[in-house]
Amino acid sequence: MRLKLNKKIYKIYEPMKQAAAMLMLAIMLGGCGSGHGQQTGPPPVPEVATVTIHPQSVDLTAELPGRTAAYMVAEIRPQVSGIIQKRLFKEGSDVKVGQLLYQIDPAPFEVALDSAKASLAKAQADLPSIRLRAERYKELLDDKAISRQDYDDAAAAVQQVLAEIEYWKAQVESARINLGYTRVTAPISGRTGRSSVTDGALVTAYQAEALVTIQQLDPIYVDVTQSSADLLRLRRNLETGRLSTDGENGKAVRILLEDGTPYPLEGTLQFREVTVDPATGSSIVRIVVPNPEYLLLPGMFVRAVVQEGIAQQALLVPQQAVSHNPKGDAVALVVDETYTVQQRALTLDRAIGDKWLVSSGLSAGERVIVEGLLNVRPGAKVKAVDWEGPKSGAAAPDPKRPSELS
Numbered sequence: 010m011r012l013k014l015n016k017k018i019y020k021i022y023e024p025m026k027q028a029a030a031m032l033m034l035a036i037m038l039g040g041c042g043s044g045h046g047q048q049t050g051p052p053p054v055p056e057v058a059t060v061t062i063h064p065q066s067v068d069l070t071a072e073l074p075g076r077t078a079a080y081m082v083a084e085i086r087p088q089v090s091g092i093i094q095k096r097l098f099k100e101g102s103d104v105k106v107g108q109l110l111y112q113i114d115p116a117p118f119e120v121a122l123d124s125a126k127a128s129l130a131k132a133q134a135d136l137p138s139i140r141l142r143a144e145r146y147k148e149l150l151d152d153k154a155i156s157r158q159d160y161d162d163a164a165a166a167v168q169q170v171l172a173e174i175e176y177w178k179a180q181v182e183s184a185r186i187n188l189g190y191t192r193v194t195a196p197i198s199g200r201t202g203r204s205s206v207t208d209g210a211l212v213t214a215y216q217a218e219a220l221v222t223i224q225q226l227d228p229i230y231v232d233v234t235q236s237s238a239d240l241l242r243l244r245r246n247l248e249t250g251r252l253s254t255d256g257e258n259g260k261a262v263r264i265l266l267e268d269g270t271p272y273p274l275e276g277t278l279q280f281r282e283v284t285v286d287p288a289t290g291s292s293i294v295r296i297v298v299p300n301p302e303y304l305l306l307p308g309m310f311v312r313a314v315v316q317e318g319i320a321q322q323a324l325l326v327p328q329q330a331v332s333h334n335p336k337g338d339a340v341a342l343v344v345d346e347t348y349t350v351q352q353r354a355l356t357l358d359r360a361i362g363d364k365w366l367v368s369s370g371l372s373a374g375e376r377v378i379v380e381g382l383l384n385v386r387p388g389a390k391v392k393a394v395d396w397e398g399p400k401s402g403a404a405a406p407d408p409k410r411p412s413e414l415s
Contacts, residue, residue, distance in 0.1 A: 055389070057381035058396040059344055060327060064373050067323040067361065070314045072265070073294065075233030079226060079307045080297075083197045084219035085110060087212045088190040089118065100203050104195045104223060111193035111220060113212065118191055122184035129177035136170045143167045199225035200303070229305050231264060231276060231296040233313045237285045240292065243317050262296045263314040264305075274299045278315065324371055325364040327396075330379045331355060341371070342378040342385065344393045350378070352387045363399070 091113040098110050143163040150160045202222045206212060212220070264272035276298035285292045296313055298305065305311070331341050339355040355370035371377070378385070379396045 054392050055381060055384040056392045056394060057344065057350075057378045057385060059376040059393045060330070060379050060396045061376050062324050062326060062371055062373055064322040064324060067320045067325070067366070069317045069320055069323075069359075069366075071235070071239065071317050073233035073235055073313050073315055075231050075294075075296075075311060075313055077298075077305050077307055077309045077311060078230040078232055079199075079224035080228050080230055081197050081199065081225035083195070083199070083223045085193060085195075085221050085223065086215055086219055087111075087113060087193060088214055089113060089187050090213045091117065091191060091211075093206055093208055093210045093212060095208055096204055096206070098201060098221075100201060100221075103200050104198065106195055106198045108195045109192055110195055110201075111206075113191040113193065115188055115191040118184065118188040122181065122188050125177060125180035125184045129174065129181055132170055132173040132177050136167075136174065139163070139166050139170050193220065195223055197223055197225055199223040224307060226303050226306070227300045228297050229300040229307070231262075231298050231305075231311055231313055233294045233296065233315070234289065234291040235281075235294050235315075236291045238290070240281075261316065262298075264296075264298055265312040265314065267310045272298070272304070272311070276313070320366070322373075324367045324373065325361060326355075326367055326371065326377055327379050328360065328363050328365055330377045330382075331357070331365055332382065339365075339370075342382060342387065343371070344376045344378060344391060348390055348393060350385050350387050350389045350391055 094112045094114050096111055098104055098108070104110065143160075143166065146155060146160040146163040149155045150157065200223070202224070204221045205218055206220055260278040262276040262278055264274075264276055266272055276296040279295045279297050282293040282295075294313075294315065296315075326341065331339050334340050339357050341353050341355055343351050343353055345351055353370045353375075355365075356368040358366040358368045360366075376393060378391075378393075381391075385391055
């Protein structure tokens with residue numbers, strides 16, 4: 010009985026459900042039809058911001074790593090053996106050339122000098138009598154009163170005394186020099202390090218260990234390394250005219266300290282080494298830097314900004330306009346005269362501030378897309394507007410400022 014009642018109810022509600030479904034389908038189709046009606050006409054042309062490339066003069070520099078080295082170094086060693094009587098300087102102080110550093114006990118050398126002087130005086134005292142005897146023998150030889158052998162012996166005795174006089178003169182000079190060596194003086198002006206000996210220490214002539222080391226720190230050397238590949242590239246650019254030198258100004262070098270802060274004084278390029286280290290493939294560039302405050306100490310790591318030359322027709326493009334394809338090659342999108350997007354393969358030299366220096370791939374006057382790159386593809390038509398530059402708060406780089414190696 011209950012089963013029959015359910016069948017009757019199903020027959021009553023089934024048509025109502027079908028009608029409701031048809032009504033919902035009609036509403037959905039009507040909405041879709043009205044939407045299609047609004048999308049009429051071609052899609053809008055995308056807008057991109059472009060910058061026009063103009064050649065400009067740019068100072069190109071290379072930032073090279075290096076270390077400082079003392080301008081002059083003197084390792085002080087004794088030239089005679091003896092006992093150190095007194096150290097006459099303060100460790101870590103500045104000394105002048107000729108200043109007394111150590112006093113070695115001079116007593117043995119004074120005795121040696123006095124002995125050599127006495128021997129010289131004795132030889133000089135013997136000379137007159139021996140010379141007179143030789144002269145008398147010569148007279149007797151003329152009278153045939155003595156033999157020729159006696160006269161020859163007397164003449165030889167004169168020459169022997171003369172030779173002894175010259176010998177003892179040399180011994181006196183040697184003793185005087187050795188006595189002077191007991192005063193150990195500074196051969197150069199500079200700053201001393203720590204002393205390896207104290208008063209009363211025994212030292213030997215020309216010993217391996219230095220008594221103290223003196224280093225001249227003003228001026229100071231900065232020795233930096235430059236790869237042979239960079240040197241060849243620089244010479245090639247100078248020969249082809251892509252770079253020009255700046256005369257004496259091109260020898261000025263800026264120094265950056267280890268923490269990145271600039272050194273207040275400029276250095277001067279002195280020379281480039283004529284050989285290349287086969288292990289590193291680089292050569293040494295030596296720079297002379299004033300160091301009156303002794304801010305630079307030997308062995309410090311620094312970076313030197315060396316001027317390579319001036320690029321008179323440099324092409325700079327903002328870095329955000331350059332992307333890389335799957336192969337890693339640099340590319341940029343440009344807008345031609347017909348407002349069509351074209352892709353350019355670029356060869357980049359280095360970064361200068363927030364721009365790339367382009368070696369090839371772009372020409373002067375071309376418009377490079379800086380903003381809107383994601384909305385366009387090569388071959389598409391676009392609407393080009395001038396790029397307004399970096400946003401507020403980001404200062405534009407000065408192309409005249411020295412650049413850094415990329």
